[in-house]
Every structure is written in structure tokens, then in C-alpha cells.
Amino acid sequence: MATRTRSMRARSTYRIDPNLERFLATVRKRFEFSREEFAMLAEKMTTAADFEAGDVMVEEGKRATHSSLLLEGYAARSKYTPNGERQIMEFQIPGDFIDLHSYPLECLDHSITAVSDCTIVQLDHKDISDLIERHSRFARIFWFATMTDASIHREWILNLGSRGGVERVAHLLCEMYCRSEIVGLTDNHSFEFPVTQVQMGEALGFSAVHVGRLLRELHDRKLVTKDRKIVHLHDWPALQELAGFDPEYLYLQPRKG
Amino acid sequence: MATRTRSMRARSTYRIDPNLERFLATVRKRFEFSREEFAMLAEKMTTAADFEAGDVMVEEGKRATHSSLLLEGYAARSKYTPNGERQIMEFQIPGDFIDLHSYPLECLDHSITAVSDCTIVQLDHKDISDLIERHSRFARIFWFATMTDASIHREWILNLGSRGGVERVAHLLCEMYCRSEIVGLTDNHSFEFPVTQVQMGEALGFSAVHVGRLLRELHDRKLVTKDRKIVHLHDWPALQELAGFDPEYLYLQPRKG
DNA sequence: CGAGGGGTTGACGTTGTTCAATGAGCGTGG
DNA sequence: CCACGCTCATTGAACAACGTCAACCCCTCG
Incomplete structure (x- = not known):
């Protein structure tokens, strides 16, 4: 895959309502979200942009002036080791705020690249400040959203540090299945996972x-098939059990506040 | 080490000013912090508590009503895998807010345990809300503090996923040295690191x-000696180079806002 | 003086890597 | 339409990295 350097085709006044509403499901799982709040937010999110697979969407070290909500496609949060290998730290799916933490941090410590073709809508940092000022509950919601990413990071540390090969792959698939389900991107224990080995x-x-061998083992155990970009989980409870997957860390229970 | 279950000896009206001021160095590295802001914060942080090595200071899954600033000792953020092994995800040193993210999250996905004997001061969540309401800059500062933990998590993912044995150990020591230096806990490239193998x-x-073998290799290469609880770095530049350590992810540059 | 935690060492088994060769799928251009 | 090049996946064999087990030491604390 060519490492194309960020060719962003921004287009304004995109009609986001249908997509945006659909993909705010992640937020809705955690917070009650009123019509008014939704309207306040939607009003600010009108600038969309498209990227092709391989594009760098957000570049490490650059000062950010806006954050982005992923509407379509798969993205990856990643960082490079001095000798050039890449470490991916999170996969992002539609409905995820891919770089909301650039609001408090100003400058990101990592990049975000498009795994498949992607569409985003932008939210200006000054609009974030504005939303928070007008309605302080937004601060709580945004802060919370960045903290669930941190929680996912911790689970990945556990995954990398403590789980064996098959369990590790299984856990990743469990997480992505679970997160896909929230935004309605699963179909009878199948979901799109356009990620190469x-x-x-x-x-x-x-x-x-x-990775190839581990996937084959999961296949032989009749737990998972990955055909091109589609993953099918044949025995969800058994896979969860094998992976030691507990969705608690995704914070999907609704809360007040 | 016995897994003692949280025996907290709280004591009120602790005279924190000398310690607190010293250990707010971490915040000061990143934000200008006025006398008034310091006073507002210090006023709320008067309840201290002591823990012994091995104590669980914050327990996974419990609803939290306050957050804690570590004043003395070493602590660890950790999580257990279903089959009982522990994964540590961050070490905490004096000056660290060990569980500030329990404010937005309410309920933590992991535990925090005392590695050595520890002293903390507590900050009630309602006081956090109060501080933010009276002076919105606190929101930014607190949010930022939780985001640097997330950045450390990402670096650990890279460490676990992409670095070989010696480099991995080296990187951990680089991080802890760097963080210790900020709060004045280093002495000529030595620092306390009371962590067993x-x-x-x-x-x-x-x-x-x-780990024992890797430490021995670092010793043989004349880079590091770890004698009991004290680590000495004999060749800081070489160690940094070996580890591929770039302190950027600790966000130590001052910023406005 | 004994118990127990922490560290060290060596032999051996397991897990994962590397390299190189092979094949399937897909888009492109003739 | 086929031929070509490309990316992605698969396989086998040799090799390196790391884990496990068991024995041993040192130090500290009671």
C-alpha cells in the first residue's frame, strides 16, 4: 500500500443529517441526547472531506484546528518506531471521533491513516469551545468520548502483553464486532473488516x-472465517470465551450526567 | 507480595502545601499556573490517605466519588486477564493524578495498586465540578492531564508491539527517568525505581x-545498573538512542490556553 | 535461626520470525 | 479478450526469541 501523503478533497455544506444521526449511536449508548443538543452539534458539522485508502488523514506533530468524526470507512491510529515499522493502536469505524483529543492536546503524538476509503465531517476547535460554553454538558460528553479511547488503549496493552496468539486475534475481532454492532454495521455475526494481515x-x-496462521487456526476451530474484507463469527460465545472478552471496557451502559 | 485488599487509613486536614506545591511541577511544565489557581486547588485538597505496598488503592468496577493525587511512593495501573495474570499499564510517581479519569468515567475499568508505601491527597468529584464551574480553565487542565495518560498508553502499545527485549526495558527506564526528573526525583542520572522483576x-x-536476563544485558553493555530499588543510567544518550526514546509523547512543552 | 521474598542460572520446550517460493484475485492496458 | 503487474495470502523449513521448570543464592525480617 502506497503511503500517499494526505490528499484531502474538502467539500462544504454536506447534508450530514442522515449519516450523522445514524452514527451518533455510539454517543447515544452512553448519554441521553436531546433533539436540541443534536441540533446544536449538527449545525456545526457541515464540512466534509474524503480520503482514499492509504491517505494520511491526520499527521503526527501538526497543530490541529479541528477534529473529525468518521462517517464512512475504516481508519487506524498509528505511530512509527524509529526504524520505520508501524504500530497500529486502534482501529476506527464510522461513528468514531477519530481525533477529538487534538482539542485539549493541540498537537497529536500519532497519525491517523485511512485503511479503506473514508468520509469524515469536521468540527472546528473554536466550535467545540463554543458548544461547551453554551452548554457545559458537551464538555462532559466530549471528555468522556476521549476517555473511552484511553480505556480501549488499556485493553490493547493487556492484549499485547498478556494474551497468546489465538486469543489476541480473537480479542481484536470481538472488539471490532462489538463496536460495529453499536452503529448497525453487523449482519448476523458478520461485519466488514477491510484490514489486511x-x-x-x-x-x-x-x-x-x-497472523495468517493464527487466522487459519481460528478457522480450523470453526470459530471465525475471514473472507477478503468480511469477517464471520461462527460461534460468538465460544470466541468471547476464548478471547477472554468482556465488553465492559467499551463503556456502553447508559449513564446520567 | 500479598494482595492485601485496600486498607485505607484516611486522615484529614493534612498540611499539604509544601508537598502539593512541589509536585504540581508536572502541571507547571505544561501550563502557566497562577498563585490564585494554586490556592483554589490546594483549598480543596486537604484529605490525605496512606497505603502500604501491595494495597489496592482504587478498585476496578467501583463507582468513584473522588480522585487522588499521589504525593509519595510508586503505584501501578493494572488489570487482570481472566486466567489471573496481571498486566500493568502504567507506573505512577509522586505528582501524578492517579485516577482523574474516574471523574468523567465514574467507574474505572482497572485498578490502581501501591507498589511501595504511598501517600495521596484526595479531591472530591463535586469539588472538581465546582472548580471547573468557577474557573473553566481547570476543565482544560484536568482534561489535558487525562489525555497525557492516554498518550503514555499509546507509547506502551508501541513498546509492547514493536520493540525487542532490550529496547523495551530500556524504553521503560527512559520514561520513568524522564518523568522522575520533572518532579525533582533524580540525582545525577539515578532515580528510585522500587519495582521488582x-x-x-x-x-x-x-x-x-x-526481565532479569535483559537487565543483565543492559548492565553488560554498560548502560544501566539496577541495584535493589535504585536505577542508575550510565549513558543516557546511548540508552535513549537504543530505546528509540523521544519524550515528545509526554507533552512537557509549555502551552498557552 | 528459620521462613520467605527477590534475584540468578542452566537446560529445554514453545512460540513466533524470517526468507523465499507459490498462487489466487483484481485492475489496467493492449 | 488475454496478458501483465500488483497486492494479498499461503506454505515449509531453518532459526531466534522468549517461557518454563527447578535448583540455588542472597538478603531481610521475625
């Missing part, structure tokens, strides 16, 4: 070859 | 035996 290796700390 | 293994994804 090389990229899975970069996420799991394995060589691509070994 | 078992615990280092739990943090780095290695067996304790292997």
Missing part, C-alpha cells in the same frame, strides 16, 4: 505470516 | 526470568 500484524505485534 | 515483567509482557 499485514495491518493486523502491525496492530497485534505479530508478523503478517503469523 | 516480576512487576517489570507484568508491565513489559515478559516473564520475570527474562
Whole structure:
């Protein structure tokens, strides 16, 4: 995959309501979200942009002036080691705020690249400040959203540090299945997962070859089939059990506040 | 080490000013912090508590009503895998807000345990709300503090996923040295690191035996000596180079806002 | 003086890597 | 339409990295 350097085709006044509403499901799982709040937010999110697979969407070290909500496609949060290998630290799916933490941090410590073709809508940092000022509950919601990413990071540390090969792959698939389900992107225990074995290796700390063997083992155990970009989970409870997957860390219970 | 279950000896009206001021160095590295702001914060942080090595200071899954600033001692953020092994995800040193993210999250996905004897001061969540309401800059500062933890998590993912044995150990030592320096806990490239090889293994994804061998290799290369609880870095530039350590992810540059 | 935690060592088994070769799928251009 | 090049996946064999087990030591604390 060519490392194309960020060719962003921004287009304004995109009619976001249908998509945006659909993909705010993640927020809705956690907070009550009124019509008014939704309207306040939607009003600010009108600038969309498209990226092709391989594009760098947000570049490490650059000062950010806006944050982005992913509407379509798969993205990856990643960082490079001095000798050039890439470590992926999170996969992002539609409905995820991919770089909301650039609001408090100003400058990101990592990049975000498009895994498949992607569409985003932008939210200016000054609009975030504005929303928070007008309605302080937004601060809580945004802060919370960035903290669930941190929680996912912790689970990945556990995954990389403590789980064996098969369990590790299984856990990644469990997480992505669970997150996809929230935004309505699953169909009878199948979901789109347009991630190559090389990229899975970069996420799991394995060589691509070994990822292939581990996927084959999951297939032989009649738990998972990955055909091109589609993953099917044949035995969800058994897979969860094998992976030691507990969705608690995704914070999907509704809360007040 | 016995897994003692949280025996907290709280004591009120602790005279924190000398310690608190000293250990707000971490915040000061990033934000200008006025006398008034300091006073507002200090006024709320008067309840201290002591823990012994091995105590669980904050327990996974419990609803939290306050957050804690570590004044003395070493602590660890950790989580357990279903089959009982522990994964450590961050070490905490004096000056760290160990569980500030329990404010937005309400309920933590992991535990915090005392590695050595510890002293903390508490800050009630309602006082946090109060501080933010009276002076909105506190929201930014607190949010920022939780985001630097997330950045550290990302670096650990990279460490676990992409670095080999020696480099991995080296990187951990670089991080802890760097963070210790900010709060004035280093002395000529030495610093206290009261972490056993078992615990280092739990943090780095290695067996304790292997950690021993890796430390020996760093010693043989004349880079590091770890004598009991004291680590001495003999060649800081070479160690940094070996580890591929770039302190950027600690966000130590001052910023406005 | 004994118990127990922490560290060290060596032999051996397991897990994952590397390299190189092979094949399937897909878009492109003739 | 086929031929070509490309990316992605698969396989086998040799090799390196790390884990496990068991024995041993040192130090500290009671």
C-alpha cells in the first residue's frame, strides 16, 4: 500500500443529517441526547472531506484546528518506531471521533491513516469551545468520548502483553464486532473488516505470516472465517470465551450526567 | 507480595502545601499556573490517605466519588486477564493524578495498586465540578492531564508491539527517568525505581526470568545498573538512542490556553 | 535461626520470525 | 479478450526469541 501523503478533497455544506444521526449511536449508548443538543452539534458539522485508502488523514506533530468524526470507512491510529515499522493502536469505524483529543492536546503524538476509503465531517476547535460554553454538558460528553479511547488503549496493552496468539486475534475481532454492532454495521455475526494481515500484524505485534496462521487456526476451530474484507463469527460465545472478552471496557451502559 | 485488599487509613486536614506545591511541577511544565489557581486547588485538597505496598488503592468496577493525587511512593495501573495474570499499564510517581479519569468515567475499568508505601491527597468529584464551574480553565487542565495518560498508553502499545527485549526495558527506564526528573526525583542520572522483576515483567509482557536476563544485558553493555530499588543510567544518550526514546509523547512543552 | 521474598542460572520446550517460493484475485492496458 | 503487474495470502523449513521448570543464592525480617 502506497503511503500517499494526505490528499484531502474538502467539500462544504454536506447534508450530514442522515449519516450523522445514524452514527451518533455510539454517543447515544452512553448519554441521553436531546433533539436540541443534536441540533446544536449538527449545525456545526457541515464540512466534509474524503480520503482514499492509504491517505494520511491526520499527521503526527501538526497543530490541529479541528477534529473529525468518521462517517464512512475504516481508519487506524498509528505511530512509527524509529526504524520505520508501524504500530497500529486502534482501529476506527464510522461513528468514531477519530481525533477529538487534538482539542485539549493541540498537537497529536500519532497519525491517523485511512485503511479503506473514508468520509469524515469536521468540527472546528473554536466550535467545540463554543458548544461547551453554551452548554457545559458537551464538555462532559466530549471528555468522556476521549476517555473511552484511553480505556480501549488499556485493553490493547493487556492484549499485547498478556494474551497468546489465538486469543489476541480473537480479542481484536470481538472488539471490532462489538463496536460495529453499536452503529448497525453487523449482519448476523458478520461485519466488514477491510484490514489486511499485514495491518493486523502491525496492530497485534505479530508478523503478517503469523497472523495468517493464527487466522487459519481460528478457522480450523470453526470459530471465525475471514473472507477478503468480511469477517464471520461462527460461534460468538465460544470466541468471547476464548478471547477472554468482556465488553465492559467499551463503556456502553447508559449513564446520567 | 500479598494482595492485601485496600486498607485505607484516611486522615484529614493534612498540611499539604509544601508537598502539593512541589509536585504540581508536572502541571507547571505544561501550563502557566497562577498563585490564585494554586490556592483554589490546594483549598480543596486537604484529605490525605496512606497505603502500604501491595494495597489496592482504587478498585476496578467501583463507582468513584473522588480522585487522588499521589504525593509519595510508586503505584501501578493494572488489570487482570481472566486466567489471573496481571498486566500493568502504567507506573505512577509522586505528582501524578492517579485516577482523574474516574471523574468523567465514574467507574474505572482497572485498578490502581501501591507498589511501595504511598501517600495521596484526595479531591472530591463535586469539588472538581465546582472548580471547573468557577474557573473553566481547570476543565482544560484536568482534561489535558487525562489525555497525557492516554498518550503514555499509546507509547506502551508501541513498546509492547514493536520493540525487542532490550529496547523495551530500556524504553521503560527512559520514561520513568524522564518523568522522575520533572518532579525533582533524580540525582545525577539515578532515580528510585522500587519495582521488582516480576512487576517489570507484568508491565513489559515478559516473564520475570527474562526481565532479569535483559537487565543483565543492559548492565553488560554498560548502560544501566539496577541495584535493589535504585536505577542508575550510565549513558543516557546511548540508552535513549537504543530505546528509540523521544519524550515528545509526554507533552512537557509549555502551552498557552 | 528459620521462613520467605527477590534475584540468578542452566537446560529445554514453545512460540513466533524470517526468507523465499507459490498462487489466487483484481485492475489496467493492449 | 488475454496478458501483465500488483497486492494479498499461503506454505515449509531453518532459526531466534522468549517461557518454563527447578535448583540455588542472597538478603531481610521475625
